[in-house]
Amino acid sequence: MSRLYPTVLLCAYGFFSNLRPLEPFLTAFLLGHDKNLTETEVVNxxxxxxxxxxxxxxxxxxxxxxxxxxxxxxxxxxxxxxVTYAMLWRAQGTLAMQFLEFFFGLATAADVAYYSYIYSVVEPAQYQRMTGFCRSATLFGSAAGCLTGQLLLSVAKAKLLHLVYVTLASAAVAFVAPWFLPGPKRSLFFHRSPGVAEDEQQGGGKPSLEKPEDVEVRAPLNAKTSAVSGPPEAGTQDVGLVRVLKILFEDFVQCYRCRPLLAWSLWWALATCGYFQIVNYAQPLWETVRPSQDYDIYNGYVETLSTLFGALAALLAGCLPTSWSLWGELLLCVLSLLMAVCVFVMDLLGNIWVCYASYVLFRTTYMLLITVATYQIAASLSMQRYALVFGVNTFVALLLQSLLTLVVVDSAGLGLNVFTQFLVYGVYFAVIAGIFLLAWAYKLASRRRSKQEVLMNGGTPPEAASPPAPASPPLLSI
Structure with a gap:
């Protein structure tokens, strides 16, 4: 019961906070008579x-x-x-909508609290299951919201403003849940379990790494570093800001010395940057191809399908019998190239149904790869470093996205139209594919050179000396 209560509340919050029927039609709403904004104002x-x-x-x-x-x-x-959806209902003008985007950015940044709260109130053995529950709640909420919005428009013939009402009501329901959550007494860094502090004093807070320069060695980054180990009711030790920043920097250096982790993190940051751009600006592209003022639109069905297919792809990732240590870079190259093709097709063919299908395939491919990347990174990390690495990867992705937005989208930069933007994004994903093709070629050359050196020295090749690798453990839901 101690786990059930906060889990149910948190999942309810995740479901209703992501139940947003207006989201697939936001661009159409802003361009419509309710807000009467221009495409340049909305996009740029x-x-x-x-x-x-x-x-x-x-x-x-x-x-x-x-x-x-x-x-x-x-x-x-x-x-x-x-506040975001109340402003969307009542506020008018470009400046008000910019403030609205700021509040939504604050809400998005606060997702870290949603996905890390549960780790402070359950045992480490329950992390995977509880993470799966929380992630599933948000996915189902998002899919249900998109489907609800489409049905209200297509079947009930509701207006877009009515979707704002439903979205605001859902946000109001979600607003109630966090107030009743139990307040944790510990956290990853500032309020730590006493056992963690003792481990750091005895071991210097720097767990050893075995040959981080070896591309085939996975660093044991989860050794005695979990700041949330121990029962929730255990005492805590407060840590100052300077000490926290020092811990973060030391862990950052240790983690990114591991070359496999660095490779997956690089793809994570690069692909997530492009993914955010595609998802953010797909609606303006659809609106240009098939204006909502003149035609019925089906954005809700598309978002629902892409979310559900993405969830299925995430489940499929756990069943793939791939040797990621050998073929990971090549598969990242091939599937990144597929994503580039999807973007080019959306941009160049100018057919709304082809756009919809390409978007679904693009999101499904991304969800498959990001799930694999999540697992490959998380499998060798403690929960403390898990939060750090994923936070750093997301920060780098946002930094790249901000630069891309400033140069390509923002009216202060080039301010390109939406078709030219998607041409740039297609080239961007093609460049990602090229980077990982070179990485795979370099890995093969390094393997061949190492094997030749071993044979010349009269040793046994690593493949013959080592027993077969065990099957991959089950996928970590995230």
């Missing part, structure tokens, strides 16, 4: 604010989440969502 002046806000708020919110022990930041996130 309003939407970029979310990217910049998310980037600027991510690290401060991460530290505040840990220092305040999660619950206050969850309340702040819920409040930000209510």
């Amino acid at each position: 002046e309003i939407y970029p604010i979310w990217t910049y806000s998310y980037l600027l708020l991510l690290f401060p919110v991460f530290l505040a989440t840990d220092y305040l022990c999660y619950k206050p930041v969850l309340v702040l996130q819920a409040t930000s969502l209510v």
